Amino acid sequence: MAxxxxxxxxxxxxxxxxxxxxxxxxxxxxxxxxxxxLRMGFVTFLSGGAAGPxxxxxxxxxxMMIEAINAGEVPAPYNTPGIAGRQIEPVIIDEAGGATKQVxxxxxLVQRQNVDLVVGYISSGDCLAVxxxxxxxxxxxxxxxxGTPRVFxxxxxxxxxxxxxxxxxxxxxxxxxxLDHMPDVKTVAGxxxxxxxxxxxxxxxxxxxxxxxxxxxxxxEQFPKIFAGQxxxxxxxxLVSGSDAVHSSLWGSDLEAFVLQGVARGLFDESQVVLxxxxxxxxxxxxxxxxxxIVGARGPHGDLAPPSExxxxxxxxxxxxYGDIPVYxxxxxxxxxxxxxxxxxxxxxxxxxxxTTDQVIAAFEHLEFVGPSGPVTMAIGNGHQAVQxxxxxxxxxxxxxxxxxxxxxxxxxxxxxxxxDGVSSVEWIKSGMPGAxxx
Amino acid sequence: xxxxxxxxxxxxxxxxxxxxxxxxxxxxxxxxxILNVAHGSLYALGAYSAAWIIGxxxxxxxxxxxxxxVLILSAVVIGxxxxxxxxxxxxxxxxxxxxIVIVLATFAIFLILEDFVKLVWGVDPYFAYQPYGLLGRxxxxxxxxxxxxxxxxxxxxxxxxxxxxxxxxxxxxxxxxAVIYDREISVAMGINVNLLFAGTxxxxxxxxxxxGALTAPAISVSPGIGVEVIVLAFAVVVIGGLxxxxxxxxxxxxxxxxxxxxxxxxxxxxxxxIYAVMSLVLALRPQGLFGRAAVRKI
Numbered sequence: 001m002a003x004x005x006x007x008x009x010x011x012x013x014x015x016x017x018x019x020x021x022x023x024x025x026x027x028x029x030x031x032x033x034x035x036x037x038l039r040m041g042f043v044t045f046l047s048g049g050a051a052g053p054x055x056x057x058x059x060x061x062x063x064m065m066i067e068a069i070n071a072g073e074v075p076a077p078y079n080t081p082g083i084a085g086r087q088i089e090p091v092i093i094d095e096a097g098g099a100t101k102q103v104x105x106x107x108x109l110v111q112r113q114n115v116d117l118v119v120g121y122i123s124s125g126d127c128l129a130v131x132x133x134x135x136x137x138x139x140x141x142x143x144x145x146x147g148t149p150r151v152f153x154x155x156x157x158x159x160x161x162x163x164x165x166x167x168x169x170x171x172x173x174x175x176x177x178x179l180d181h182m183p184d185v186k187t188v189a190g191x192x193x194x195x196x197x198x199x200x201x202x203x204x205x206x207x208x209x210x211x212x213x214x215x216x217x218x219x220x221e222q223f224p225k226i227f228a229g230q231x232x233x234x235x236x237x238x239l240v241s242g243s244d245a246v247h248s249s250l251w252g253s254d255l256e257a258f259v260l261q262g263v264a265r266g267l268f269d270e271s272q273v274v275l276x277x278x279x280x281x282x283x284x285x286x287x288x289x290x291x292x293x294i295v296g297a298r299g300p301h302g303d304l305a306p307p308s309e310x311x312x313x314x315x316x317x318x319x320x321x322y323g324d325i326p327v328y329x330x331x332x333x334x335x336x337x338x339x340x341x342x343x344x345x346x347x348x349x350x351x352x353x354x355x356t357t358d359q360v361i362a363a364f365e366h367l368e369f370v371g372p373s374g375p376v377t378m379a380i381g382n383g384h385q386a387v388q389x390x391x392x393x394x395x396x397x398x399x400x401x402x403x404x405x406x407x408x409x410x411x412x413x414x415x416x417x418x419x420x421d422g423v424s425s426v427e428w429i430k431s432g433m434p435g436a437x438x439x
Numbered sequence: 440x441x442x443x444x445x446x447x448x449x450x451x452x453x454x455x456x457x458x459x460x461x462x463x464x465x466x467x468x469x470x471x472x473i474l475n476v477a478h479g480s481l482y483a484l485g486a487y488s489a490a491w492i493i494g495x496x497x498x499x500x501x502x503x504x505x506x507x508x509v510l511i512l513s514a515v516v517i518g519x520x521x522x523x524x525x526x527x528x529x530x531x532x533x534x535x536x537x538x539i540v541i542v543l544a545t546f547a548i549f550l551i552l553e554d555f556v557k558l559v560w561g562v563d564p565y566f567a568y569q570p571y572g573l574l575g576r577x578x579x580x581x582x583x584x585x586x587x588x589x590x591x592x593x594x595x596x597x598x599x600x601x602x603x604x605x606x607x608x609x610x611x612x613x614x615x616x617a618v619i620y621d622r623e624i625s626v627a628m629g630i631n632v633n634l635l636f637a638g639t640x641x642x643x644x645x646x647x648x649x650x651g652a653l654t655a656p657a658i659s660v661s662p663g664i665g666v667e668v669i670v671l672a673f674a675v676v677v678i679g680g681l682x683x684x685x686x687x688x689x690x691x692x693x694x695x696x697x698x699x700x701x702x703x704x705x706x707x708x709x710x711x712x713i714y715a716v717m718s719l720v721l722a723l724r725p726q727g728l729f730g731r732a733a734v735r736k737i
Contacts, residue, residue, distance in 0.1 A: 049663055051562040194710060222706050227667055229658045230456065232588060233449035233702035239582055240441050240703070253564045256659035260568050264657075266576060266583035288568055 037089035038082070040066075040340075041109035043102070043120025044333070046094040049227055053252040053280040054122050054145065054329040059092060060322050061330035062119070065337045066090050068317070074338070075309050077370070083341050084348035084355065091115055095122060099129035106130050110137045117142065119336050122329070124148035124167075124196060131160040140357055140364075144336035145329055147197065147298065149425045152381025159357070161364050161384045163339040163376060164332045167197075168425035169390045169417035170249075170276045170298050171204035176417070176438070177294055177392035177410055178245055179213055182272055187219045189243035189271070191234055191258065193250060194223040201249035201276060207429045219243045229257050235265050245272045255281050259289050268293065279303070280327040282395065282404040293395045295406060301331035303406040304391035305373040314372040325403065335371035339378075339386075342369035377414065380421040387418040413437050444580045446699045452588045454695025455595035459653060461672040461687050462602060463646030469619050469682030470639040472538060473530065476545040478647045479669030480552035481521055485651025487560050488517040490660040493567035506570045514652035518645030521552075526640040534636070549665070557662055564661035571656035587656065594653065598646070602684055615639065619682070674713050678720045680730025689728055 042062050045055025066088045068074050072081035082088065091113050093105055102121075109115045117140040121127045127146035134141035134157070141160045143151065147167030151160070178185060188209060192198030202221065209216040219241035222234040235258075238246055246267065250258050255278060262268055268290050275281075279297035282289065297304050302325070305311045314334060318326040347355035347363035355363070365383030369376055379387045393406030416438035419428035428434070464478045492513045496506050525548055533541050574586035606612040618625045618635055626632050650668070658664070675694055679686025694713050701712040708715075720728060 047557065047562055047662065049661055052564050052661060056562060220706065222702065223709070225710050227663060229664060229667065230453070230654075232452050233445075233699040234706075236445040236449045236582060236699075237703050237706070240445055253659035253661035256564060256566070257657065260566075260571060260659070261585070261657055264572055264576060264585040264587070284564070284566070288566075 036086070038086040038117070039089050039091060039113070039115040041106075041113065041115040041118040041120065042090050042092045043095050043105070043109075043118065043126075044092070045096055045122055046092075048096040049252050049254075050122055051096070053327070055095065057280070057324065057327050058122065058145065058329040058333040060324075061318065061326065061333040062090065062092070062337060064318060064321055065334050069337065069341060075313050078310075078338055078341055080345070084344045086354065095120065095126060099123075099125045102126045103129050103133050106133050106141075107137070110139050115139070117340065119144055119333075119340065121146050124150075127151050127162075131155065131157050134159045138357065140360060142336050142340055145298075145332045148200065152385045153424045156382055157384060158361060161339070161378065161386075162381070163336040163371075163378075163386050165299050165386055165388050165390070165414075165418065166425070167201065167298070168204055168419065168429070169387075169412075170296055171201055172208050172417040172429065172433070173390040173392050173412045174247070174274050174276045174294065174296050175205055175208035175212060176412060178272070178274055179209075180410060181294070181394075181408070182245065185213065185244045185272070186215065187217050187241070187243040188245045188247060189219045189221070189238050189241045190247045191222040191224065191231070191238060191250065192248060193226040193254065195226055198223060198226075198249055202247065204425070204429060205247050205274075205276070207426070208433075211429060211432050224254075227254060229254065231258050231261050235262050235267055238262075238267055239265065239270065243271050245274060247274045247276070248278075249276045251277045251280070256285060259285055263288060263290060279406070280329065282406075283325040283327065286404060287397055289395055289404060291394070291396050294392060295395055296390070296392050297328040297331075299328065299332070300373045300389055300391040300411065301328035302326065304393055304409055305331065306391075306411075308370075308372070308374065310370060311372045311374075331371065331373050335373065335376060338371050339364075339367065339369050339376065343367055379414075380418065382421070387414040389414045390417045413439065441580055441582060442703050445582055446696065446703050448579060448582075448584060448589075449702070450692075450696035450699035451592050452584075452695075453698060454691040455591045456650070456654065457671060457675050457691040457694055458595045458687060459591070459598060459646070460650035460668055461675040461691060462598065462684065463643035463650070464672050465676045465679070465682055465684065465687045466602065466646070467640060467643035468676070469684070470615055471636050472682075473545065474538070474542045474681075475643070476542060476669060477525060477548040477552060478643070478672060479665030479667075480549050480556070481518060481644050481647030481665075482651040482654075482668045483556050483665035484517050484521055484552065485514045485648030486655040486658075486660045486664060487556055487565065487651075488513045488648075489652035489655040490565035490567035491560065493569060493656070494565065497569050503569065503573055506573070510567075510570060510652050510656075511649065514649040515645050518648035519641055521648065522637075522641040522644035525644070526637055530640070531633070531637075534633075549669075553662070553665060556665075562662055564659040565655075566659060567655045569656070585657075591653065598649075599684075599688060606684065611635070611638070671713070674717045677727055678717050680724075680727025683727065683729035683731075686727055686729030 044058045045051040070087045119142045121143050122145045124146045127143050143162040149166040149168050190202045192202045220237050224234055274294040276296045278295040279302050343360055343364035347359040351359050367378045376386050376388045389411055391409050391411045393409040395404050396407040398405045416436050419425045467473055467475045489510050496509050571587045576583050577586050614630050675690040679690030697712050697716050701709045
């Protein structure tokens with residue numbers, strides 16, 4: 001498969017006359033790919049601000065899952081060794097450095113490292129930049145964590161899939177949860193980072209609030225710079241606004257600093273705080289985050305994952321191996337790897353042997369599979385974009401466990417918080433979320 | 440009314456932080472004419488070592504208020520060690536070279552130290568929140584403020600006074616002022632400029648590390664914090680005039696108040712306002728508010 005991709009790239013740059021001979025050289029080599037290990041590029045932040053909360057935990061989960069998949073130790077239906085009989089050989093690279101660098105790194109993975117497929121990407125910027133190159137090189141690429149809905153709403157790809165739900169459902173579920181638990185909320189303020197993630201999150205959240213609760217008044221919108229670290233003035237502005245609720249999609253060290261400073265100044269006592277991406281910070285914040293904060297995990301991951309044999313196995317194995325609580329990035333990494341295994345094996349069963357990339361793609365489209373956080377359906381984006389249910393909870397420090405847990409968990413059906421196939425999430429929200437199936 | 444109070448207090452707190460961070464930078468430039476890009480790394484080193492040692496301190500049964508002394512001590516120790524390595528190890532060999540060459544050298548040191556921090560402390564953020572909560576909260580006109588933040592105003596004032604006193608009321612300070620005005624004549628008069636350089640760099644480095652150490656309790660100490668700080672510190676120093684101590688004070692106050700006002704009144708321009716002020720000052724007074732117009736020597 002990698003060889004085919006490499007050949008096609010080479011062929012693309014050759015004169016037409018040379019193409020025939022090039023394809024003649026390439027074709028026999030394809031058969032050799034069916035034995036030997038399946039080389040998988042795994043791209044995640046190993047340095048920079050996103051490494052601690054997401055990148056390194058995702059890398060750890062990927063290494064653990066690859067080890068378990070290769071040994072056939074994952075619970076059913078994943079209890080056969082390898083992927084369609086082939087062992088996974090990972091090539092892990094750092095996502096830091098921006099989209100331009102990642103495009104070059106992607107080409108390196110495919111053309112120099114000869115990977116058969118690439119799984120990765122936490123940053124939405126990378127998720128928008130890499131797919132066109134994946135199409136050009138004809139390499140199966142599975143996005144595992146990034147949030148922007150634009151990947152499949154503004155383009156259509158053959159070789160690219162995303163096994164994690166997109167970010168619209170984070171804010172739809174958060175707004176629904178806020179209204180479920182605080183139906184008389186009147187004023188809402190926001191503090192979000194001043195780049196696409198923060199601005200989109202706030203726009204989605206306020207749009208949903210206006211649809212579901214038109215009398216909502218927006219008091220102040222704060223957009224500090226990413227990695228600002230100091231939120232004194234912003235917290236004052238939120239306090240002065242006296243808002244009933246404060247929405248934030250801050251993550252990583254920014255979120256941790258905001259919680260430390262906000263708690264010290266009483267913001268969390270005076271407003272109901274909603275942290276849509278707050279879950280990874282909980283094990284680290286411990287008692288520093290008060291009880292009763294509304295927290296999301298970008299899907300039903302971590303403490304929000306419904307109990308199942310697969311979830312119990314995943315959690316226990318991760319804690320035993322690394323001594324850390326598995327946060328949402330670990331669930332999404334595991335979900336991507338299990339989705340890949342499910343797609344390859346479905347294709348192999350139909351093909352009666354190790355499948356070609358096209359056969360894997362056909363099997364992956366509209367695939368239904370199970371991850372540690374429950375069922376996942378590749379239902380939108382022409383079968384390339386996953387949807388799953390979402391869950392939101394409230395913080396509660398558990399004295400027995402000695403850590404923060406999430407309680408009062410409410411689950412939202414996948415079709416309550418995701419737009420139907422072919423509809424852009426922004427338009428769906430603005431038109432009043434028609435057809436949303438909420439109980 | 441509430442907003443006005445908030446703008447003033449937030450502005451003062453932020454200005455104090457900027458002052459603590461930037462004064463070391465301007466001191467080093469004033470005396471040595473070195474634009475020390477590695478100042479951001481000194482801040483990061485201070486923050487990391489403070490967060491690390493505070494973590495250890497609170498695992499023991501020692502009195503919690505002792506952590507403030509540990510905080511300051513750790514900054515002094517790491518600042519001195521770093522200054523010995525940077526000044527004696529690298530910069531000493533470059534005195535007399537073009538200013539641009541030395542800026543590039545400090546930039547290289549900055550990059551090396553950024554990786555050094557990751558090598559030693561890893562990429563996971565560190566917390567040192569205990570001292571931040573220790574002092575509690577106070578209400579001003581109904582608005583809650585962390586006393587730790589307000590105490591920063593006092594710390595900045597003390598540092599400012601000490602630097603002023605050291606420069607203007609001590610023998611070494613007078614020697615330094617002589618070096619600032621004319622290095623060559625100072626050497627001719629028998630002043631040991633190399634020793635003064637080493638001493639100034641050490642003080643500047645300790646101030647940078649102190650900035651990091653005092654900030655650590657309020658933030659999550661993570662890779663890259665040095666970059667954020669150096670950009671802001673440069674803005675403050677340039678507004679005030681490179682090398683001017685009163686300039687840093689005024690620059691920090693202007694940036695602090697303008698930023699706080701923007702956050703409260705027009706949050707969209709918060710990012711822009713600092714650089715807008717800087718551009719305005721540079722357009723009107725290219726040498727900064729307190730900078731001396733340079734005399735070109737032929």
